[in-house]
Amino acid sequence: DQQVKQNSPSLSVQEGRISILNCDYTNSMFDYFLWYKKYPAEGPTFLISISSIKDKNEDGRFTVFLNKSAKHLSLHIVPSQPGDSAVYFCAASVLGSQGNLIFGKGTKLSVKP
Amino acid sequence: DVKVTQSSRYLVKRTGEKVFLECVQDMDHENMFWYRQDPGLGLRLIYFSYDVKMKEKGDIPEGYSVSREKKERFSLILESASTNQTSMYLCATFINYGYTFGSGTRLTVV
Numbered sequence: 001d002q003q004v005k006q007n008s009p010s011l012s013v014q015e016g017r018i019s020i021l022n023c024d025y026t027n028s029m030f031d032y033f034l035w036y037k038k039y040p041a042e043g044p045t046f047l048i049s050i051s052s053i054k055d056k057n058e059d060g061r062f063t064v065f066l067n068k069s070a071k072h073l074s075l076h077i078v079p080s081q082p083g084d085s086a087v088y089f090c091a092a093s094v095l096g097s098q099g100n101l102i103f104g105k106g107t108k109l110s111v112k113p
Numbered sequence: 114d115v116k117v118t119q120s121s122r123y124l125v126k127r128t129g130e131k132v133f134l135e136c137v138q139d140m141d142h143e144n145m146f147w148y149r150q151d152p153g154l155g156l157r158l159i160y161f162s163y164d165v166k167m168k169e170k171g172d173i174p175e176g177y178s179v180s181r182e183k184k185e186r187f188s189l190i191l192e193s194a195s196t197n198q199t200s201m202y203l204c205a206t207f208i209n210y211g212y213t214f215g216s217g218t219r220l221t222v223v
Contacts, residue, residue, distance in 0.1 A: 009153065034211050041122070043203050043214030044156075089156060093210070101212060105155030 003027045004092050006104035015113050019077040023090030023104055026071065030092040034101065035064060035075050038087045047088075048075070051095075080111045115140045115208050119215035126222050132191040134218050136204030144207035145187040147171075147179065149200040150217075156203065162187055194222045 005024045013019045023033075031052040036044035050057040050064045050073065057064050063076045077084055090104040120135040138145065146161040148171075158171030160179040168179050176198060180188040191198055199222045205212040 006155075032210055036212075036214075038150075041201075041217065041219060043117075043119075043205075043217045044212075045214070046211050049211060091211075095210065100158075100161070103156040105153065 001026075002104075003030075004090055004102045004104040006088075006090055006107050008107050009105070010108040010110070012110045012112060013080045015082055015111055016079045019075075019080045019084065019109055019111065021075040021077075021088050021090075021107050021109065023073050023075075024071060025073075025092050027092070027094075027102075028071070029094050030102075032093045032095050033064070033066060033073050034091045034093075035062075036089045036091060036103075037084075038089065038106070044089060077109075080109075082111050082113050085109055085111050115142070115206060115213045117204055117206055117213050117215040119202075119204050119218050121218050122216065124218060124220045126191075126194050126220065128195060128222055130191075130194045130222075132194050132220065132222075134189040134191075134202055134204075134220070136187045136189070136215055137185055138187075138206040138213075139185065140206070140208065141184060142206045142208060143184065145181070146205045146207070146212065147177075147187070147189045148203045148205065149173070150203060151200050159189065194220075196222050198222050 034049040035047040038044040087106045091101040116139045147159045148156045162181045178190045202218045204215040
């Protein structure tokens with residue numbers, strides 16, 4: 001049973017607009033969440049994270065929002081750029097669990113010029 | 114910065130061959146992981162290790178084994194490669210609450 005779900009396999013956005021990628025989780029023990037970005041033929045790279053004690057974390061054009069009551073998080077990219085076109089993976093973990101991350105299946109973002 | 118190095122970017126192997134995928138990290142980290150990535154299936158955990166000579170099965174260990182003789186090196190072994198093992202293989206180490214991944218090995222079994 002999937003503990004981390006990314007229900008949209010793909011998303012297409014116009015350059016300059018906002019991209020919103022969504023992620024839902026089922027395990028209430030998760031207390032740390034991460035987003036990774038992956039280009040074809042490369043390994044995923046860390047993008048941004050958020051602890052369950054916060055509801056928002058911002059880093060430049062990237063903001064992650066966490067709604068614990070809904071077990072939902074989202075990644076906002078503003079403004080979107082063609083170089084943001086990649087697969088985005090949401091991941092969750094329990095701090096102190098020796099590092100096992102549970103990944104969603106990914107959302108492929110296409111930003112059109 | 115942590116560096117995770119996977120020895121091959123692309124490999125083509127024949128069905129039935131024994132295949133070794135090597136992964137080396139340079140920061141003396143204990144926790145290392147092997148994943149495979151397939152379109153529509155995301156990242157699936159094959160095996161992981163918390164220390165030398167220690168290994169744990171992930172979600173899809175069938176057809177694979179691992180070796181960790183030294184802390185910095187974690188090898189994934191396909192005992193008898195099959196076409197359904199054609200995939201992108203990713204090694205990772207755990208640091209600062211998250212993973213650092215290698216650049217991946219695209220394995221094609223023909």
